[in-house]
Amino acid sequence: MTKNSAATDKGKEAVGETSTPAAMNHTDEDNRFDGILLSTSRSANESPDVLSYCAEDGEASEQGNKKKYHRHTPYQINELESFFKEYPHPDEKQRAELGKRLNMDGRQVKFWFQNKRTQLKSQVERHENHLFRQENDKLRMENIAMKEAMRNPICKYCGGPAVLGEARFEDNAPKIENARLREELSRIYNLAEKFLGRECLSMATAFSSVHPESSLERTVGRMGLSSPGTMDGAASLVTPSLGGVPGALNPNAPAVPTIGATSMSPGGAMYVARALEALHELVQMAQTRDPLWFNTPDGELLNYEEYLRLFAANDDIKPAAFITEATRATGVVMINSFALVEAFMDVSRWADIFQCMVARATSVDMMFNGMGGNIGSLKLVNAEFQVLSPLVPNRHVQFLRCSKKQADGVWVVVDVSTDDLGDVSNGKLPLPNCRKLPSGFIAEDLANGLSKVTWVEHVAYDDRAVHNLYQPLVSSGMGFGAQRWVTTLQRQCECFTVLMSSKNTELTTDGWKSMIRMGNRMVYSFCTVVSASTVHKWEKANVGNAGEDVRVLLRRSIDVPGEPSGVILSAATSIWMPIPRRKLFDFLRNKELRNQWDLLSNGKLVEQMVHIPKGHDPGNSISLLHTNSANSAENNLLIFQESWTDGSGSVVVYAPVDHRNMNLVMSGAESASVALLPSGFAIHPDGLSDSELGKNSRRGKEMMYGGDGERGACLLTAAFQILVSNVPSQKLNVASVNAMTTLISFTIHKIKEAFGF
Template sequence: MEGHSGLIGRMRDDDYESRSGSDNFDGVSGDDQDAGDDQPKRKRYHRHTPNQIQDLESFFKECPHPDEKQRLDLSKRLGLENKQVKFWFQNRRTQMKTQLERHENIMLRQENEKLRAENSMIKDAMSNPVCNSCGGPALPGQISFEEHQIRIENARLKDELSRIVALTNKFLGKPISSLSSPMALLPSNSGLELGIGMNRIGCSSNVGTPLPMGLDLGDGVLSTAPAMPGVRSPMGLLGNDAQLERSMFIELALAAMAELIKMAQPDSPLWIKSLDGEKEVLNHEEYARLFSPKPAGYATEATKDTGIVIINSLALVETLMDVNRWAEMFPSMIARAVPLDVITNGMGGTRNGALLLMHSEVQLLSPLVPVRQVRFLRFCKQHAEGVWAVVDVSVEIGQDAANAPFMTCRRLPSGCVVQDMPNGYSKVTWVEHWQYDESVVHQLYRPLLNSGIGFGAHRWIATLQRQCECLAILMSSSIASDDHTALSQAGKRSMLKLAQRMTSNFYSGVCASSARKWESLSVETLGDDMRVMTRKNVDDPGEPPGIVLSAATSVWMPVSRQRLFDFLRNEGLRSEWDILSNGGPMQEMVHIAKGQGHGNCVSLLRAGSVNANDGSMLILQETWTDSSCSVVVYAPVDVQSLNVVMSGGDSEYVALLPSGFAIVPDGQSSPGYGVVPNSSNGTIPKGGGGDDGGGSLLTVGFQILVNNLPTAKLTMESVDTVKNLISCTIQKIKGSLGVA
């Protein structure tokens, strides 16, 4: 002790000596003070002006390590000495470092807390074991396994503790005994040390005690703590900030999962049955009581639905946890999905515990409803054999609202609970919960969104059912090839792939998602609710080269969805609205079924009029309908390319531009509409196809080539042409349906 202080004292003395010896202005400034005279040349204490600091800071952000030249430049610009700039950067760097270390220290402490809590839980459970089966002595092998686990745990705890103590001393305590080992200080640090001691005692005293049978079941006490293998990185390897963020994510995911489970529970007080007993509405009071109150200024959309889907839980979970496969499963809903981070990949080779961060755009097929951009976590958990849950939650949730002032929507805990059924089907309960800024949605679509049909659980379930049915049909028909088309399996697959591309390109033109790069044109021409966009295609073989113009709009139609859909997909009535028909009916050449009803298929159409010139063009068309939406998309394709595709060749190089329609109910019809629970994959008697007598919203989208030179300039005439095309088409449809 004495020796140390003596040493320090001496060092200080030395320092003062050297300072007073070498630095003359120290003495001068002392004189200054005495004389009350200030020399502007050098102040004894001085801080750089806020301006200078700001400049330095911003430079530091770009480049924390400027070279000689950059520093000289800065010093000139800021009126500082070259040396000062150098020192500033040096100091800034060391400051960063200490902050970093301090942060890490905090993280280590937290980690330690968690471990201790977990450990004391284990210890607790072991000290009064409950054998719930026989009460007899447990298997010796398992005892030693348990014991082993505890020992490992304790060793890790001890190791981490010593690290923390070392760090703590380094930063907090004065390094009085900097020469001695940090461990020597342990006895003074009573609280922490006691914890360890107790744990060790608990461990050793447990040798030979009966096995705690109730404890190690997969879903027991252990999994309630956020214990995720792989997340707990070797200490210090993972950066503090990243680790802080991760632990926040984990907590958010766990809370979201708990919320989803509560929301998905049948007969939960969180939902109120409507009068007809079919639709359920969120009980906002109960929700606010259990979770969080509703923020002002946002519309809420909470829906729940259950359906039977022809897929097993494992396959569905795999699909949901793979960003690309997920987007492929819901192509009409997911415009774009980008994986951002894999926080955990799951435990023991399963998806249980997997946690992903991703960004996605969710769309409704209309230019009048902007895509919903969300950055969210997706967390998967197995709740029992054959029972899984996957929950999504926006990552803005749980953070300051002030951090995301420009948010137009967010997704509250949403997702599904999947339960295997005996026959390869599974029962899926979906909960969908959004908050969004209603002002960005066109008036025409607000009722639809309010009713929950637009983005609600029902739509997810319906899409899932339709897609899984399609997969099932394709699988079965590949075994029993009973279809009348003379198409090979490979040809069929290529055709479907081409149709898939066509359809999703249609979606992108209608919704302007960022999945494809569109350049939007003067939107406010006449406020005519039409979205016109353009893109230059130079090297995408899937589209004709040149300038492509996309136009889309949505209108209300006093006709049921079913009627509109049946009309538009009727090739015999094609000439009533489609200029490609050359004035006559069309014929279906090829039909590939994608669903049980006739409405879900990919087909090839030929314009009927016997015109030698038309022989080179066919119409590729995809139609689908489910209880939330109906779509007809088509594109002219040249025969030679199609022949290649039909014989199983690559469809990537077939150039096409899609046009078509999307139809949704207007949302103002009978309240139960569209939220009718689907009892199975069969149709619902109550006008399941949408024939509820109400009106519908029709979206029309065209993509046309206005110039086959990518370098050409777009003319206003082309824009007018495509706009005219759309409004004429709408007029013709109205006329044919007698509602003009």
């Protein structure tokens, strides 16, 4: 082999050309570095490849046997960089299309991508080597310090030289424990400083100014008897920022009382460590793409094998009997990121926004509140999540909610359960039926007050109590998953925008606002009744002829604002309907067809008196209806109704109201004085894909088509309430239960009859 030919071969190797097939495949190590690339955002102007060259044809030129090189244009570099961020390993077809678009040879494109991957790999290796050298130097210095301390021990009594063999371990045990706790506390503060963006004063440093460490304590601290990756010492920490002095991490935050386990510094230390770890994991899951997530017709689902590879330590967090549900969704909402985070950190506002999903929510403890800075807030929350059906049990979760400002216009909110941490004084908490693994969203500001929300919902739950009819809906993530959270948030933000921009000429401003508040109260009451939320104390109706398909419950209302006092009976049932969801929703809210199923209309036509739009969809609105009847008593009865629909489901809620009371509300009086017992319907997708429908012959045969050719089916839940007695202590009788079951059966029958089955 000549010298020139050897140089030619070396040049081919430099641009990535090789004759071995193995070299053409990216290795596992390449995958690891390619994963790092996905979280890297660099423009073409910052790339070192702007001045790169690529071999052309691999032939020697006639002048000096030198290779002929081709210099890429800035436009080509920019396009290659952009494509590389999405597809670091393009296939042959993608390379050919890219080369054709950029006027480049296919081999030039291939070599550019090989060189880019090699370049990135080298950069990461250099960075890791630098970190390893720093760690090596640190360990070497600690080793020297430890030897020095062992060489010159100091007697604790006289301060002079001492022989180590004469000291007993029992004498030094408190100092050893003290040094270990100092080091653990210092680690917690370092974590807070790293993730929360605020410089924190170490408690160990504060103690050292009053009680200087002895040589033994310094030696134990340097030896690092507590592992940096454990929380063994957290049970004895004294953390004023989480316990006795709320807001120490943020001096400007208002003082708030602390209650429960978090008022104890041990629990607070463990909670803040859990929240910071969860925040880090959420950011990774929200920003990482394939292979961690894969697309389905219902949205993005988690590749659990890849998740365990990235977060192996989290596999034991899920109880053995639980199954995992993890989804991701992205959407644009009509609110800026900071206002969105403020709403989420206010638990009452958050529950109001998601009233169809959050049955109950309470803030147990505000650990610190730094809204307005980079720290954000950290609080402990109890919540109850629901799907509007008696066939799906509510999920009860206690979790930490942490917010943090990532960058200008970018905020993160993460939720993570704490039940596995338990209470250090009372032991483990009772095992719930659901546990939140790191879940939440990243909100990034866009133009015109909009923001882009990337939502990750990751939970482990016990599915054994979910009815088979709702198993597809829940297991697909459409019941509690990320897509439902994003869709509901988009609808509520749109509703707020429409209400603020529209002017209702039928009502005064106070009357318009009063009716909106009344509608919110009615929908919330309906949702808590359908899911049998713990907001109310329920008793099972053990009399009457209610079948297994109808759930009948009673509750005793005593001086509850906004509802009548007495014995209230409720009934709810869910059925599968071979009707497209939108078609069924339009039928139920159509005032001209209402007399076909609603007993309140008494078979008469219904007219609309007031209409308040709550979205661009005509189905999202508040209405006041009345029957067109010659009977004065019937004309005095009005129907107050609110309806809405989005991609996750639809709701039609209504309640009978007195004409005189509604006149007061429309004139601006407080609507809380109007007693409501709402009834209505909730409609969800059935959660079945086309292939699953084919396996079920009954559903396949009964599948109907709408007028626009839409094929589909849905799950319909009907719920009704009646006041059976004005005396709360009154016993329930059989006639009331039979009347309730007859009412719900009659209504379902009439709806089916209207569609011809």
